[in-house]
Amino acid sequence: MFRIVSIIICLIGLPVFLKGQVKEEVQIKMFFNKALTDRTAYENLRYLCKNTKGRIAGTPEAATAVEFTFQVMNRMNLDSVFLQPVQVPRWVRGEKEQAKILSDKFGNKEVPITALGISIGTGEPGLTAKVIEVHNFEQFAELGEEKIKGNIVFYNRHMDPTLINTFSAYGAATNQRTQGASKAAEYGAVGVVVRSLTTALDDHPHTGVMRYDNNFPKIPAVAISTNGADLLSLWLKEDPNLNFYFRTTCETFPDVTSYNVIGEIMGSKYPEEIITVGGHLDAWDNSEGAHDDGAGCVQAIEVLRLFKKMGIKPKRTIRAVMFMDEEIAQRGGKEYARQADLKNEKHYFALESDRGGLLLKGFGITAPEERLEKMLALKKYFEPYGIQEFTKGGGGVDIGPLGQFGTPLSSFVPDMQRYFDFHHSAFDTFEQVNIRELQMGSAAIASLIYLIDTFDL
């Protein structure tokens, strides 16, 4: 009797249920329905933001985040949940930074600054010097050592607000932060102050990592809020001899052990083929790391939850990976690929969500031509959800090292107009994430992985 009923359902019921839609369309609708009616991912994000704030690699907060995400996945009845050890740098910000513009003409004015990641500190008394404002490295040759030596270099190049792609605007302004200290030190500068990388005018400094070139002396580097930068620039025009004081006590210590956190659903047909979906668990210590990148982490976990909830048994193994240390030295992504290589793992596809839990516009994909075309053609399944931008070119800092194996790499590409308002600042809080935007992203990632796995793309 049961068998007859089953056959009847198969022959009659299913087509009626599908109402002329192909099975995959129905399945995708279910991913969205399940995601939009569940608060698990959102509440996971709340926990990360409110209980592990400041979780830059190597901190106790990062350890809490590792333990929390491990436990969350451990309760999900997955096939495997494990920690992958990673040696990470240990940089400590120290005391709250202080900075003041000291002007005989305008008086003294405190301005908000933040030390850049891995910068050295100024030492106990702080640093006071005159200020040279520049907008690019080419100006150094023009100004010459005599104008720069002993002074603080103030990099004030704006992110170009006319670029619709704000990541391009970020990219075009970012070398001030990453290389600015050593470029200035080459000409004898004693410190650098960098305009925060945001198009917003605000009072939160936006931090981020920098690098020292070992050919030049290490000098302390800080970011100043955009409002602070505008004020400093304005005062400099009228009082070029003003002084700038800042004090930072940041320090780098020896590497410590941390972890990538990995949960997986074993593939039913090709268990040895791995699909990775991930975000990074570390976040700048001045922020809750909601958009960058708590959102990507909880979305990756949510993908596994959705597969389990809907009883879908993927052909391939799906792994949610919380990568550690994206922000400072990208050790988690490198270690993940190194272990993959050591274990001769086959990485079928990888996707990273690290552009905020914002409204999804589409996916960027890097893959061999034939696979790429098939993947880009999946766009049609996403159009009913307003997700229309499937473009060539994808990846991510953490999944990037998997590229060496020829693995197709995909980026989650949401709307980016607001992203740099939050990025690397105290404004990157849980309250800035909308549950629907977050969950439409989760559903879309699950759908993309489901389609790639189902169609063997």
Place this chain on the structure above:
Amino acid sequence: MFRIVSIIICLIGLPVFLKGQVKEEVQIKMFFNKALTDRTAYENLRYLCKNTKGRIAGTPEAATAVEFTFQVMNRMNLDSVFLQPVQVPRWVRGEKEQAKILSDKFGNKEVPITALGISIGTGEPGLTAKVIEVHNFEQFAELGEEKIKGNIVFYNRHMDPTLINTFSAYGAATNQRTQGASKAAEYGAVGVVVRSLTTALDDHPHTGVMRYDNNFPKIPAVAISTNGADLLSLWLKEDPNLNFYFRTTCETFPDVTSYNVIGEIMGSKYPEEIITVGGHLDAWDNSEGAHDDGAGCVQAIEVLRLFKKMGIKPKRTIRAVMFMDEEIAQRGGKEYARQADLKNEKHYFALESDRGGLLLKGFGITAPEERLEKMLALKKYFEPYGIQEFTKGGGGVDIGPLGQFGTPLSSFVPDMQRYFDFHHSAFDTFEQVNIRELQMGSAAIASLIYLIDTFDL
């Protein structure tokens, strides 16, 4: 000499400047560049939010908003700025509303409520009664008068979170608020409490207008926050005999005079043909009215600013209209169309921005078939800005009455996932508006009007 230089620029310079782009593409890029590098519209919005909060029609705050937008446009060197008198309703919320669940089992608990627009008050002592939870009007016939009479009806139908189009979800839930009081009064209810129309779980009640059917007694109507609604529903399951107390002192007074505020740039070729771009100046008294609809107002003004700034002389007259009283009785839109009829004005095109100053996804347009097709084909100019959804069907509450003249009507259609988090609540604040999203909208509206005017569509 000057003429020769001009000719050389015309013959050589211009094509070089355009770099193979058609003039319209360059002009649109300039609209975006100018909008994204200017803060005028954003600062106008800040003023409206912070200095005219509570500007529901007929209030002193609405008068301040009229005066402010009039002065702003008056300083812009437009061809004409004027006030169009409108008689508007005058509804006054009165004292802060109070509400409590009174349960013998769980104790007493205050919950956040807000009176619905034009509702009567409960009177001084407030109203206490048992509660019947319903989800639709069909349940009344089932329950019958004996279950409802003397009780408070609690409408707890959720906005459907699985609908990607949140306006559809709003539309499907909204009759509880607009008609719920009279439907319940028909069965003898003494008051109604309506679940706030939002997909968010929050503690701000979301207000909105309701209507009384004169065939039934008028009973007081309030919205309860979604968290409050969930609590009430939960307690009712365990304690169906609990009481609900609420107190509102709202009252309706005779109509007063207010104004639509209108600024215009006279057309250079067809001055008698009018293109209207507008938003509504009134906003619910419990909010700053940032997204609803301060944003639409400042965008309309910004369109005129952009045309002036770029020295574009449109062929047709372009009017920015701040409509008064969209929220309660839609008198501004009706009066604008009535005056147009009396003066035999020719309305060539009208666009309304009243869905928030959020990331623009596209435009909806209603127009005769041939004109519609040409307008929808303008999409190609907007794709570089991520604006891809040009769809049939547009309009707006305020411009709707122009439809009687056959005027093509267009809606500004931004991303709508977050909109109902803010809508008609205390959360609709200036801080929820992003300057880039706001200004990409302004630039796109200006571009659409420019193209329609230039190509005589």
